[in-house]
Amino acid sequence: MVSHPRTKSRKDRIMDAALRIFAEKSFQEATISEISKEAGVSEATIYEYFGTKEDLLFAIPEKISNDTAKESQAVLPFIKDVEGRMRAILFSYVQLYQNNPHYSALVLLQLMSSKRFRQTAAHEAIRRSAHSLLEIIREGIADGTFRSDADAYLIRSMLMGTIEHLFIHWHMQGMPRREKSIMDMLDPFLEIVLNGIRAKKEQQGLTLHLNLEDARALGQLLQADPTLNLPKSGTKAPRMTKNKK
Amino acid sequence: MVSHPRTKSRKDRIMDAALRIFAEKSFQEATISEISKEAGVSEATIYEYFGTKEDLLFAIPEKISNDTAKESQAVLPFIKDVEGRMRAILFSYVQLYQNNPHYSALVLLQLMSSKRFRQTAAHEAIRRSAHSLLEIIREGIADGTFRSDADAYLIRSMLMGTIEHLFIHWHMQGMPRREKSIMDMLDPFLEIVLNGIRAKKEQQGLTLHLNLEDARALGQLLQADPTLNLPKSGTKAPRMTKNKK
């Protein structure tokens, strides 16, 4: 009836419409008839292209994961430090969902629960990310970057689960303040996790917590006896040693 | 045909069977016919009790959340410290899913994505937990327990998202080592998060990082001059003061 000459191909229009409707309603509640109207094609055309309704559903993640280049995996070997590589994986994970909001609602809320999705290339990509992440965490534990008693599976669930949870709630009732994007939260988030699992440097020494009064008294003592020079190992130099030399 | 005189009521048997089949296959793939055979009743009986297949699905979370007493909410006011209350909420959250493995597979992977679920009492219970958690985190930020720049929404997603992710993967392909339960991970997990967001105590004082040599020297100084008594404010008493009195 109405022709769409300068727009995308019919196949793309069908998939776009399907993605929107599947995400808005749900796979079961959506009907082929509705999708065909939304896409401006006949039902027969949809069956011509995709065969079944389920095949239409699963064509979507294949398309998205094809459209999404796999730079993140390629870049990984060039990032030396463990924490930088963790960040790179999470970054691309957030980016994918952020760039495809309908898709993120579809995959996080519906496809994840489907057995068939676990055999798709899209799921394989997620699995690969998850596996890389696990390996990197293990590496960090092995080389002493992270605490030796850290649980790599737990850390991974913290990283991926948090991000998925943020996206799910983003789409569900909508988080109150939308002005702050999930991408903006990535670094504060990572900092909290890393803060919590980084190996403490002072394990080979001691940590003292002093109030101001005590600190001042200690400062006087130190000036009186210069043989006591501290600290060599700590990351933050205490202010008092800088006061007067 | 076969009567089950001493077992549960038909209604319970139907719901048990439905829960099992819905979790094993999926809502759409399960048929009423199959559930009726599994439960040992006729299809008509299922419609008699529940009306529609969807109503049967949503009767399940109502039942579970009714069976689950709401002690955790009741206990909260009696726990004074912020971190203890956070732990209590997460504990009951984990407990619910751990005690109902089929249910957790059903709700986390399927119901969560359904619009109707968001109008059930079960979802309301989850929302209430989530809201309590948010309030407690905010309280912790306000009273200085947590860092003032912490993002309460992010923290909440970390807490709930991690647990949901752990359960989802527990059920999906099964995490490699099952001997460690998710409940066992709760405290290490909370410790990491809290570690990452706790306000640093040394804001009102100073933190010194000493190596062993320096620490020993400081210990001698302290014994020589007893006017310097430290620390009053720190949580961990340094070992050296206990050595000799």
Place this chain on the structure above:
DNA sequence: AATACTTGACAGTATGACTATGATGATGTA
């Protein structure tokens, strides 16, 4: 035993996924 209620068997309806088929219209080629 009589009555009320529950359950089952079975026939039948409605919906939506899917198929088959022929018409239509655009495009390319002689």
Place this chain on the structure above:
DNA sequence: TACATCATCATAGTCATACTGTCAAGTATT
């Protein structure tokens, strides 16, 4: 222009399954 080819559409029809209605048989309660 005439013809062939192909994509798309409209339509009619099949099938599976959710769901309804009805009545007979069983069970419980009195």
